[in-house]
Amino acid sequence: MDSSTFEYALRLPNSLFKTNREKFFAAFKQKVTEHEKALIVFKGKDDLPVDDTDIDYSVRQESFFYYLFGVQETGCSAAIDITEEKVILFYPRFDEIYKLWMKVLSLEDVQELYPDFEVHFVDEMEEYVKDFSPSQIFINKGVNSDSGAETILPKFKWLEEHKVETELLHPILSECRVTKNPEEITILEIANKISSEAHCWTMKHCKPGVRESYLESKFKAYCMENYNCKIVPYVSICACGPNPSTLHYVVNSDILPDNTMCLIDMGHQVHCYGADITCCYPTNGKFTEKQAAIHNLVVKANRTVQNIMKPGVNWRDMHLLAEKITLEGLKELGIIKEDVDIEEALNERVGFVFQPHGLGHLIGLDTHDVGGYLPNTPTRSTKWGLKNLRTARDLEENMVITVEPGCYFIPSLIQERAVDLGIDIDKYVNLDLALEYRKEVAGVRIEDCVLITEDGVKNLTQVPRTIEQIEACMRGDDWTELPDFEI
Numbered sequence: 296m297d298s299s300t301f302e303y304a305l306r307l308p309n310s311l312f313k314t315n316r317e318k319f320f321a322a323f324k325q326k327v328t329e330h331e332k333a334l335i336v337f338k339g340k341d342d343l344p345v346d347d348t349d350i351d352y353s354v355r356q357e358s359f360f361y362y363l364f365g366v367q368e369t370g371c372s373a374a375i376d377i378t379e380e381k382v383i384l385f386y387p388r389f390d391e392i393y394k395l396w397m398k399v400l401s402l403e404d405v406q407e408l409y410p411d412f413e414v415h416f417v418d419e420m421e422e423y424v425k426d427f428s429p430s431q432i433f434i435n436k437g438v439n440s441d442s443g444a445e446t447i448l449p450k451f452k453w454l455e456e457h458k459v460e461t462e463l464l465h466p467i468l469s470e471c472r473v474t475k476n477p478e479e480i481t482i483l484e485i486a487n488k489i490s491s492e493a494h495c496w497t498m499k500h501c502k503p504g505v506r507e508s509y510l511e512s513k514f515k516a517y518c519m520e521n522y523n524c525k526i527v528p529y530v531s532i533c534a535c536g537p538n539p540s541t542l543h544y545v546v547n548s549d550i551l552p553d554n555t556m557c558l559i560d561m562g563h564q565v566h567c568y569g570a571d572i573t574c575c576y577p578t579n580g581k582f583t584e585k586q587a588a589i590h591n592l593v594v595k596a597n598r599t600v601q602n603i604m605k606p607g608v609n610w611r612d613m614h615l616l617a618e619k620i621t622l623e624g625l626k627e628l629g630i631i632k633e634d635v636d637i638e639e640a641l642n643e644r645v646g647f648v649f650q651p652h653g654l655g656h657l658i659g660l661d662t663h664d665v666g667g668y669l670p671n672t673p674t675r676s677t678k679w680g681l682k683n684l685r686t687a688r689d690l691e692e693n694m695v696i697t698v699e700p701g702c703y704f705i706p707s708l709i710q711e712r713a714v715d716l717g718i719d720i721d722k723y724v725n726l727d728l729a730l731e732y733r734k735e736v737a738g739v740r741i742e743d744c745v746l747i748t749e750d751g752v753k754n755l756t757q758v759p760r761t762i763e764q765i766e767a768c769m770r771g772d773d774w775t776e777l778p779d780f781e782i
């Protein structure tokens with residue numbers, strides 16, 4: 296990709312957010328029949344100071360706010376006149392002196408950036424709403440099904456003077472975000488392209504003796520240098536030696552030993568639309584037999600699932616399929632005992648011992664995107680492993696979801712915790728051999744971002760995946776054009 300003319304370096308087009316709003320207006324009017332002269336009120340993200348200081352964290356816009364308005368600037372609020380389908384954007388008013396420190400937009404600048412909106416200052420909002428005299432005000436109150444945390448709520452005192460509805464909006468908006476419009480898909484493709492390039496760049500620089508943070512810096516510098524991507528969508532995971540078996544290891548400070556594997560789970564975002572990609576490779580650029588066996592097993596699980604995915608396929612079924620492939624592969628290696636019945640092992644949740652996390656999650660404005668569990672979808676399982684799935688939905692065209700099977704050798708889980716959970720490990724697992732493997736490969740995760748198409752999938756992530764491709768990339772061979780492969 297030509298980085299010098301990267302057209303989304305500064306902003307995304309307003310048309311993307313207009314399409315999002317049109318989808319939302321249609322969904323809202325279908326679900327909420329009593330909306331005559333109603334307003335919807337949103338609060339955007341404010342600056343976030345570090346504790347009691349006057350230094351701010353780097354923040355990005357709140358995702359629902361960004362989804363509807365495409366406004367990056369902090370301190371804004373917005374209202375939607377649902378009858379007229381009109382957006383009123385309220386921008387913060389700054390003292391003249393503030394301009395000495397920060398770049399401040401005038402109201403004219405704001406109007407030019409957002410020509411579809413009526414713009415006012417934030418301190419004019421109360422008066423505006425009063426004059427509008429809405430029949431009722433809707434606000435986006437809801438709980439994220441992964442974190443259990445509540446959405447950012449507008450907490451204006453003047454809301455008390457109006458009839459406020461808090462239940463209807465969140466499931467409608469969340470459902471809108473589950474499938475992506477064509478421009479969103481383009482941006483997610485670009486976020487993946489950038490992140491894929493950066494993964495290859497990082498892979499090329501991997502060598503024993505450097506720190507995990509060196510790999511993290513290679514990845515981030517590549518995206519920032521070339522594409523003006525400044526904020527990562529999630530904390531980077533750069534794990535080597537025993538660390539890959541800690542699923543969300545983020546210390547990233549150890550020195551890479553020779554002859555072990557790295558697990559690199561990093562992504563970048565293009566204005567909030569992010570990628571989430573994991574690559575695994577040997578620190579010294581050459582797979583051992585055991586490393587290659589586990590790596591290829593997880594790649595097989597990843598690609599087999601992708602080959603079956605299409606609209607109508609259930610995600611929990613894909614998780615179980617990935618577990619099955621992993622357990623069958625481990626049986627071939629002797630790590631699962633030879634007389635074990637795989638179906639029985641699956642039912643007993645032995646798959647959880649080797650892959651404690653879910654197969655993948657919706658991705659978009661949030662890395663773990665909203666809409667996984669809604670009133671209209673299957674509910675969360677209570678079984679080990681399955682309850683970690685961030686959705687159990689049937690796949691739909693234009694969803695983007697990660698496919699990230701893994702295989703980890705986690706001593707505490709295999710030896711102690713599994714027994715606590717009632718899993719008869721001695722019956723299923725050859726523990727000594729599992730621990731032998733762990734010395735060379737503590738954990739592998741192969742993660743791609745995948746678009747659901749009309750009749751299948753398109754893998755948006757393009758990184759080396761075969762042993763040959765990875766070893767070639769790490770030797771320094773051309774890494775921008777890697778052919779796809781058969782499993």
Ligand SMILES: [Mn+2]
Pocket residue numbers: 571656697699742
């Ligand atoms: Mn992920």
